[in-house]
Amino acid sequence: MYRLLSVSCLLAGVVFFVSNDTSSAEDPKLSVGAKTTIEKKLPVKISLDVKNVMIRNVIEEIDAAMIEAKGGKIRIKPKPGDGVTLTTRVTLSVKNAPLEEVLDLLVKNVDRGWGWYVHVGKPGEQDDGAIYITTNSKDRKFPNAGGGDKKDDPKKKDTKDK
Numbered sequence: 001m002y003r004l005l006s007v008s009c010l011l012a013g014v015v016f017f018v019s020n021d022t023s024s025a026e027d028p029k030l031s032v033g034a035k036t037t038i039e040k041k042l043p044v045k046i047s048l049d050v051k052n053v054m055i056r057n058v059i060e061e062i063d064a065a066m067i068e069a070k071g072g073k074i075r076i077k078p079k080p081g082d083g084v085t086l087t088t089r090v091t092l093s094v095k096n097a098p099l100e101e102v103l104d105l106l107v108k109n110v111d112r113g114w115g116w117y118v119h120v121g122k123p124g125e126q127d128d129g130a131i132y133i134t135t136n137s138k139d140r141k142f143p144n145a146g147g148g149d150k151k152d153d154p155k156k157k158d159t160k161d162k
Contacts, residue, residue, distance in 0.1 A: 046066060113135065
């Protein structure tokens with residue numbers, strides 16, 4: 001009787017762990033909008049050629065290129081309260097490149113240590129799936145994807161261990 005009970009408990013535990021495996025390809029933390037942006041919009045290939053143009057206008061050009069490439073509209077905006085200025089000028093020339101690569105080149109060409117990520121919002125949130133441009137160069141596709149803080153500021157190091 002005890003052996004049967006032990007085997008049943010062991011079997012139930014195995015079934016529980018197998019059914020709750022989190023190593024699947026689909027990230028359960030992604031919202032619908034973010035998943036759509038990552039899977040369907042970032043791979044869309046676009047062409048863009050701008051010289052010494054404000055980022056505000058480059059964003060409009062990217063949106064128009066996405067529509068022309070049948071990728072649909074895309075929301076690209078500065079992360080609220082992060083200090084990204086849309087009047088910064090940039091030169092960018094790409095031909096038939098995925099949106100993800102275009103965004104990498106955009107923040108690299110600004111030369112201010114900026115990054116970008118896909119905003120994961122609450123269901124129904126207007127900015128769910130929007131691309132935020134940030135002042136954190138570690139942001140790429142996901143917030144802080146490169147690890148670490150915005151800047152390696154020794155003043156902001158954890159002093160609790162001292």
